[in-house]
Every structure is written in C-alpha cells, then in structure tokens.
Amino acid sequence: MTFLFYDDSPVFGGHEVMSLLGVEALLQDDSHAVRFIATASNVTLLDKLGQIKTRFPALETETTANHSSKLEALKNRFASGGVAALAKRFSELRPDLVIAVQGNIEHSSLAILAANKAKLKVASYIPVPHSHAEMGAKLGGIRDLFTGYLFKAPDAFVTISDEMAAMLRTRGVVCPIKIVYNGVDTTRFASRNKVEARAALGIPTGAAVFGMVGRVELKQKQQHLLVQAVASDPGLREKCHLVFAGDGPDSAALSAKIEAAGLAAKVTRLPWCDPASLYPALDALIIPSRYEGLPLVMLE
Numbered sequence: 001m002t003f004l005f006y007d008d009s010p011v012f013g014g015h016e017v018m019s020l021l022g023v024e025a026l027l028q029d030d031s032h033a034v035r036f037i038a039t040a041s042n043v044t045l046l047d048k049l050g051q052i053k054t055r056f057p058a059l060e061t062e063t064t065a066n067h068s069s070k071l072e073a074l075k076n077r078f079a080s081g082g083v084a085a086l087a088k089r090f091s092e093l094r095p096d097l098v099i100a101v102q103g104n105i106e107h108s109s110l111a112i113l114a115a116n117k118a119k120l121k122v123a124s125y126i127p128v129p130h131s132h133a134e135m136g137a138k139l140g141g142i143r144d145l146f147t148g149y150l151f152k153a154p155d156a157f158v159t160i161s162d163e164m165a166a167m168l169r170t171r172g173v174v175c176p177i178k179i180v181y182n183g184v185d186t187t188r189f190a191s192r193n194k195v196e197a198r199a200a201l202g203i204p205t206g207a208a209v210f211g212m213v214g215r216v217e218l219k220q221k222q223q224h225l226l227v228q229a230v231a232s233d234p235g236l237r238e239k240c241h242l243v244f245a246g247d248g249p250d251s252a253a254l255s256a257k258i259e260a261a262g263l264a265a266k267v268t269r270l271p272w273c274d275p276a277s278l279y280p281a282l283d284a285l286i287i288p289s290r291y292e293g294l295p296l297v298m299l300e
Helices: 014-027 043-055 072-078 080-093 109-117 140-145 148-152 162-170 194-201 223-231 234-239 251-260
Strands: 002-007 033-039 060-064 097-101 122-125 156-159 177-179 208-213 240-245 267-270
Touching: 002 014, 002 080, 014 033, 014 043, 014 097, 014 122, 033 043, 043 060, 072 080, 072 109, 072 148, 080 109, 097 109, 109 122, 156 162, 162 177, 208 223, 223 234, 223 240, 223 251, 234 240
Parallel strands: 002 033, 002 097, 033 060, 097 122, 122 156, 156 177, 208 240, 240 267
Antiparallel strands: none
C-alpha cells in the first residue's frame, strides 16, 4: 500500500511525535510506500523527517507552503483554491490512503477536503477532538459552527483513547474510529546524577527545580500559570527555579510574562529537545494544561 501523510501545522507537538513513530513502523514493511508532505514552516518536523530518511531511504518527503492558522475550517471551505491545488497534487501521487495529521480538527483539514475532492480515501489522526469552546479559543462557539462538517468528511478517524473516541462520537462522527494508544520508548530513559544533569543543561543547583515540557501555547499549555504561582508566593520565589523546554507561537509572550514577574534570573528556557536528558534534572514535572488528550510527557 501507498500511504501519504500530510501535516501543515507550523508547530511541532506530541501528535507529530506519534505520527513519526507510525511512519517508521510502516517503513519497516517493504510492501508499503510512504510519503510525507510537511509545511515548510515546521523546521523541527522537517529535521525529524530527515533523520528518519537516513535510516529509511525509501521515505519520500516534500514541503508545502500551506500552514494551518486560525479559522482554518472557514477559510478552506470558502477559499477553494487551496483545496483544488492540493487535490491536484494528491491526484498525481494517487496514494491508497491519505493520513491527515491533526492536532485538532482544523489542523491539516485542507488534506481531508483535498482527498475528498480527489476521490481518495482519507483518515484523520486526531488526539485532541475537543471543541473550540472547550479549548477556550476566541469566538470558540462560533468557530465550532464552522468545523462540524469536518467531522463527517474523513473515511476513518484514529485517536488515542476510549474517551477521545467517545468525544468524536459526540461531535457527530459516524465513520470507523481506531484507537492507537500513546506510548513511549522506555529504553531512552536512565537514572542520572541530578547535579550532573543540571550542569549539562545550565540549570543552577541548590534550588527546587520545576519543569514544563511542550509546545509554548498559553491557551492550552498555560505555562503562565506556573510563572504566576511562583511570582505570587515569596517562599516559592526564593526556593524554586523554573525550566520551560519547547517552542511555540507564544514563546515571546511567555518571556514577557517572566520578565514582568521579575523571575528572569529564576527561569531557564530550553529549545525543543529530547526530554530524557531533562527529566533527571527536575524535582517535579508540572502539567497545568487547560486540556489534553494523553500527554506524552506524563507517560514519560
């Protein structure tokens, strides 16, 4: 079979991690051909694909200028040029199955509509099928009115838990739903001296170190709540050091909040990295998210 993955999210997250594991699993079977179309703006995703290609040269990759943005569902429904252009490319490739890698229902929704137009089978991989209202999005209720049709467009959904599958049903999904649970490679993790682990990452010793790992997107991940908690408590301010690992659309906003709280000397910012090297340096991992599917960092 020929599989075509499509991901136009500009931010790398846990659903990309799991999707890439799926890509590698398919590539281990010589009877499958795999192509991945990724947005040119997701540098981390492109780097990870390049690493996979060194191990599996049969992987075909290409980039697209498309990238998901707010009101993506509305834009794709009424601005049909993007759908037609991607449908033409899909028709040229003629995969047996298009897999839209979706963080939520709007991400990569262009691929679902393009596959429908090209009369190709399409599946959505969606770990977070929450409504925009539940996610606290601006004009969330109104945006939900314009995304309902997307839950009826794929031929199948893949999600990560029974709870998320039930949520898909409440959103109107009637097609088959397959559950593929999140998992982590436990061989990546090993005990390490805490002082050495902190020194390697430039994290000071002598303080209680609380860390957050993941996409910097304040509406969902709410990194700012940890900043506020420490800033508001003199005891925590004195005794704690915070680590934020990851990148995202609100990275500058988080830096501004850290500065405004007077915590610049109490915070270490790290880019996206393998958290296996970070966990030994932490005293606690903090997950104050507004919503999640099943966080990989929690499993790790």
